Amino acid sequence: MIEAKTRAWWRATAALCLGSFLVFINLYVPQPLLPALKTTFEVSTLGVSLLMSAATLSLAFALLIFGPLSDAIGRETIMRVTLVAAGALSLLLAVAPNFETLLLLRLVQGFVLGGLPAVAIAWMGDEFDKPALLSAVGLYIGANSLGGISGRVVGGFAATLGGEAAAFLTVGTMTLLGCLLFWRLLPNSKAFVPKPFELRQALRDLAGHLRTPVLLAAYVLGGLNFLIFINQYSYITFRLAAPPYQLAAGALGLIFLTYLGGTFGSTVSGRLAQRFSPARCMGAGILILMLGTGVTLLSPLWLVMLGLLINAFGFFLCHSLASGWVGRYAQGARGSASALYLVFYYLGASVGGFWLEPFWRWAQWSGVAVGSWLLLGVTFFIALGLYRFERRENQR
Template identity: 80%
Template sequence: MIEAKTRAWWRATMALCLGSFLVFINLYVPQPLLPELKTAYEVSTLGVSLLMSVATLSLALSLLVFGPLSDAIGREGIMRITLLLAGGCSLALAFAPNFESLLLLRLVQGFVLGGLPAVAIAWMGDAFEKSALLSAVGLYIGANTLGGISGRVVGGAVAEIGGPSASFIVVGAMTLVGCAVFWRLLPNSHAFEPKRFQLRRALVDLAGHLRNPVLLAAYCLGGINFLIFINQYSYITFRLAATPYALAASGLGLIFLTYLGGTFASAISGRLAERTSPATCMMAGVAILMTGTAVTLHDSLVLIIVGLTINAFGFFLTHSLASSWVGRYAQGARGSASALYLVFYYVGASLGGFWLEPFWQGAGWLGVTWASWILLTVTLTITLGMRCFERRCCL
C-alpha cells in the first residue's frame, strides 16, 4: 500500500490529478460559449443548455458501466482508453455540421468522460493507505476545479479569436498530449483483486449501496448540491451576456476563475475535517453555498464574482468530503460505490436546467436564487443527519 507523501504517492496522485484535469476541461469547454451558440443555432436557453445536460447525463449513466466493470477487469486500462477517446471527441466537435450532431457528439463524449471519474477514487482506495486517502482525494477534487476553470477560460478566450470550433480543437489537442503523460505516470495498482464480472452480482452491489442510508445521504447531498451549483453558472452566463453587463465569450470564460475558491477548499478539506469532523465541514459548506448565492443577487459585477467564489468554496468543500465519505463507509465493491455517488452527482447536474428554467423565466436571477435556496435547505438537513450518525459512531 502507498503511504502518504512518499514519492510513489506523489506520482500516483499527480497522474490522477492530470487525468481529472483533462476530463473536466473537455466537459466544460462549451459552457462560456452557450450565449454565442444559442444565437448561432437559434435555439432557446433550455435547448442550448442541453449541450451540458446530455454530456453530464451520459457521463452519469456510463458510471454504472465503468464502476462495476473496473471491479472485474481493473482500473488503469479503463482510465487510459476513455481519456484518449474523449480527446478525439473534442476534435470531432469542431467539425459538427449542425446542432443535432453537436448534441450527439456531446452525448458520446459524456459517456467516455465517465471512465476516469468512475474508478479514480476506487483506485486510490485500492492503492493508498487510509491515512493517505483523504489528502489524495482533496487534491484530486482540486484538479477537477482546475480542469473546469481551464475549459471555460480557454474555451471563451479561443472562441473570441476563432469561434467555438477553434475552442474544441485546442482542447482536443491539449487532451491528447496530456493523455500521453498520464499513461506514463500512472502506476499499476498491485493491491487490486479482480472479481469475475457478474451482472447479478453488480446489481446486488448497487442495490446494497442504495439500501445503506449512510451512503445514500452522501449520494443525495452530492447530486442536489451539484444540480444547483453547476447550473447557476449556466444561467449566470445568460445574465452577464445581457445588458447592462454585455460580456463577450472571453469575459464569460473569466467568470469561471471563481472556481479557484473551490480549488482551495478541496486542497484544505482533509485538514479541516481532521480538526473538526467531515460532517461538520459538509454542513458548513452548504451554509457557505447558501450565503454566496445571496451575494450574487447584487447588481455589482464585483460582488457577483465574490458571491460565485464563495459558492465554489462551499460547494467543493462539501463535495470533497462527501466523496471520501463514500470511500470510507462503503462495505465492499468500492468501484461501484464511488461510481454510484457520481451517478447521483451528474444526474443532478443534467436535471438542473429543468428545475431552474421555470424560475428563470418567471423572475430572472432572483428566481434562480430562490430555487437554489429551496434545494440547499434540503441538503443542509441531510448534513445534519450525517452529523448525528457521526456522533453515534464516536460514542
C-alpha cells in the same frame, strides 16, 4: 507496492493528475460558450444547457459501467482508450454541422469521459501503499478542479479569438497531445488481479447502499447541491452576456476562476470537521451557499463574482464532507458506495436545467436564486438529519 515520494510514485501520480486534468477540461469547455452557441444554433436557454446536462448524465451512467468492467479487464486500457476517444470527439464537436449533432457528440463524449474517474482511484488502491494513496488522491482531486477551471478559461478565450469551433479544436488538440504523455508516464499495473464480473453481487451492493438511510441522505444532499451549484454557473453566463454587462466568451471564462474558493473550502474541510463535526459543517456549507447566492443578486460585477466565490467555498466544503461521510458509514463495498455518490452527483448536474429553467423564465436571475434557495432549504434539513444521527452515534 509503490511508496510515497519515490520516482515511481511521482511518475504514476503525474500521469493520473494529467489524465484527470484532460477529462475535466473536456467536460466543462462548453460552459462559457453557452450564450454564443444559443445564438449560433437559435435554441432556447434550456436547449443549449443540454450540452452540459447530456455529458454529465452519460458520465454518471459510465461510472456504473467502467468501474466493475475494470475489475475484469484491467484499468490502464480503459483510461488510455477513453482519453483518446474524448480528445477525438472534441475535434468532431468543432465541425458539428447542427445542434442535434453537437448534442449527440456531447452525450457520447460524456460517456467516455467517465472512464478515467471511474477507475483512477481504484488503480491507485491496487498499486500504492496507504500513505502513497492518501497523498496521491489529494493531488488527483486538485487536478479535477484545475481541469474544470482551465476548460472554461481556455474555451472562453479560444472562442473569443476564433469562434466556438476554435474552443473545441484547441481542447481536442491539447487532449490528444496530452494522451501521448499520459500513455508514456502511466506504468503498467503489477498488483492487479482480474476478477470475474458478477452482476448480481454488484446490484445487491448498490441496493444495500440505497437502503441505508444515512448513505441515501448523503447521496441526495450531494446531488441536489451540485444540481444548484453547477447550473447556477450556466445561467449566470446568460445574465452576464446580456446588458448591462455584455461580457464576451473570454471574459465569461474568467468567472470560473471563482472555483478557487472551492479549492480553499475543500482544503479546510477536514480541519473544520474535526473541530465542529462533519454534519454540522455540511449544514454550514449549505448556508454559505445560500448566502453567496444572495450576494449574486446585487448589480456590481465585482459583487456577483464575490457571490460566486462564496458559493464555491460553501459548496466544496459540503461536498468534500459528504463524499467522506459515504466512505465512513458504508458497510462493505465502499468502492460501489462512493461510485454511487458520484452517480447522484452527476445526475444532479444533468437535471438541474430542468429545475431552474422555469425560474429563469419567470424572473431571470432573481428566479434562479429563488429556485436555488428552495432546494438548498431541502438539503439543509437533510444535513440537520445527519447531525442528529451523528450525535446519537457519538453518544453510544
